[in-house]
Amino acid sequence: MKKISALTLFSxxxxxxxxxxxxxxxxxxxxxxxxxxxAVMLTILxxxxxxxxxxxxKISKLEKNK
Amino acid sequence: xxxxxxxxxGVLLLVYTFIAGLLxxxxxxxxxxxxxxxxxxxxxxxxxxxxxxIISFIHAIKYLRNGNHVHDIASRQxxxxxxxxxxxxxxxxxxxxxxxxxxxxxxxxxxxDSIAREPKLIGAAIALLVYAxxxxxxxxxxxxxxxARISAVYNIFAxxxxxxxxxxxxxxxxxxxxxxxxxxxxLNFKDASLNMRLVFYPAIAGWTLIGVWIATLKxxxxxxxxxxxxx
Numbered sequence: 001m002k003k004i005s006a007l008t009l010f011s012x013x014x015x016x017x018x019x020x021x022x023x024x025x026x027x028x029x030x031x032x033x034x035x036x037x038x039a040v041m042l043t044i045l046x047x048x049x050x051x052x053x054x055x056x057x058k059i060s061k062l063e064k065n066k
Numbered sequence: 067x068x069x070x071x072x073x074x075x076g077v078l079l080l081v082y083t084f085i086a087g088l089l090x091x092x093x094x095x096x097x098x099x100x101x102x103x104x105x106x107x108x109x110x111x112x113x114x115x116x117x118x119x120i121i122s123f124i125h126a127i128k129y130l131r132n133g134n135h136v137h138d139i140a141s142r143q144x145x146x147x148x149x150x151x152x153x154x155x156x157x158x159x160x161x162x163x164x165x166x167x168x169x170x171x172x173x174x175x176x177x178x179d180s181i182a183r184e185p186k187l188i189g190a191a192i193a194l195l196v197y198a199x200x201x202x203x204x205x206x207x208x209x210x211x212x213x214a215r216i217s218a219v220y221n222i223f224a225x226x227x228x229x230x231x232x233x234x235x236x237x238x239x240x241x242x243x244x245x246x247x248x249x250x251x252x253l254n255f256k257d258a259s260l261n262m263r264l265v266f267y268p269a270i271a272g273w274t275l276i277g278v279w280i281a282t283l284k285x286x287x288x289x290x291x292x293x294x295x296x297x
Contacts, residue, residue, distance in 0.1 A: 034088050041084045049077050052279060056073075059286045 007050065011043050076275025083110075083269040093259050097166055104162050105262060106269040111155030112190075113270045114277045116232075118148035119197070119225060121278070126221035129214060136289065138214035141221055142204060143284040145197055147277050152194045159187075167242050185239040192231040196224045 028035045087106040095102060122144035129137035169177045181187070203220055207213035236243070 031089075038085055038088050041088075042081065045077075045080055045084060049080075049276075052276075052283065055283055056279075059283060059290070062290050063286065 007043065007046055010046070011039075072275055073279050076272050076279060079268045079272030080276065083265060083272055086265045087269065090261050090265060092262060101162060101166055102262070104158065106265050108155060108158040108162055109266070110269045110273040111151045111158060114274045115148045115151040115155060116228070117274045118144050118151060118277050118281065119228060121281075122148060122221060123225040126218040126225075129218045135210075135214060135292070136285075138218065139288045139292070140281075140285050141218060142201075143281045143288060144278075145200055145221065145224075146284065147281040149194060149197050149201075150280075151273075151277055152190065152197070156190065156194070163242075181242075184243060185236040185241050186232075186243040189231040189236045193228050196227045196231070200224050 028039075083106050087103055092100070092102045122141045125137045125141035125144060128134070129141060163181060164174050167177075167181055168174050169180075200217060200220055204213055204217040207216060
């Protein structure tokens with residue numbers, strides 16, 4: 001759960017960092033805004049990996065309980 | 067969670083693939099343009115599929131040699147994830163080809179007849195169907211030992227079918243798909259620049275490791291289920 005909230009926070013950060021004029025915004029808007037695509041892809045990857053990790057932990061728990 | 071270095075390595079390699087895959091300089095090709103970056107995603111699905119099928123094949127042989135049911139379960143689950151990767155490769159290929167192979171003067175629908183003749187597509191479809199039949203065959207046999215033995219033998223046959231269907235016949239026939247008579251697609255030093263290979267090889271390893279991770283989870287779940295049934 002903690003990790004999922006961290007993931008949500010990350011995507012919210014990407015969302016709201018847009019509001020300020022910073023180095024971050026400049027980078028995200030540069031080179032045809034390709035960094036936006038990278039942020040989206042990394043978010044999806046992180047979500048899937050977290051899902052796998054949680055599944056792994058649940059199965060480990062089952063293995064221990066038997 | 068069983069913490070293993072290879073799971074972390076797989077995730078890191080994929081993060082690297084996603085970032086470097088979009089940022090590196092790629093060779094300019096008027097037909098492919100930026101879609102050449104699909105090499106790190108679409109092509110890796112097929113490489114992952116082949117590696118997972120090889121692992122499945124090895125487990126099938128191991129089962130036949132020592133009759134340990136864990137190998138039977140492993141063989142089944144690696145084949146399952148391999149099929150998933152193959153289907154993903156097919157779907158991503160369909161998207162990619164509809165922007166690069168389609169005759170610009172015709173609609174996608176109207177140029178479908180020439181695309182559907184692609185020997186690579188037909189070969190890959192045969193390979194995937196042969197493996198799909200593996201799943202059907204397994205589930206149609208009730209007796210556990212018989213199922214394991216017959217499906218292990220069939221798995222070896224299915225693996226042997228990969229040779230003509232995806233490694234030999236498509237290379238003998240003319241094709242739009244890269245990697246025909248000139249050699250292995252994407253592994254050929256002439257058609258992938260050094261820059262691309264720097265991302266491509268780690269990408270194959272990363273995707274494959276994720277596939278192996280998924281398969282090990284399914285194997286462990288399956289073993290737990292069987293133990294429950296035994297009690």
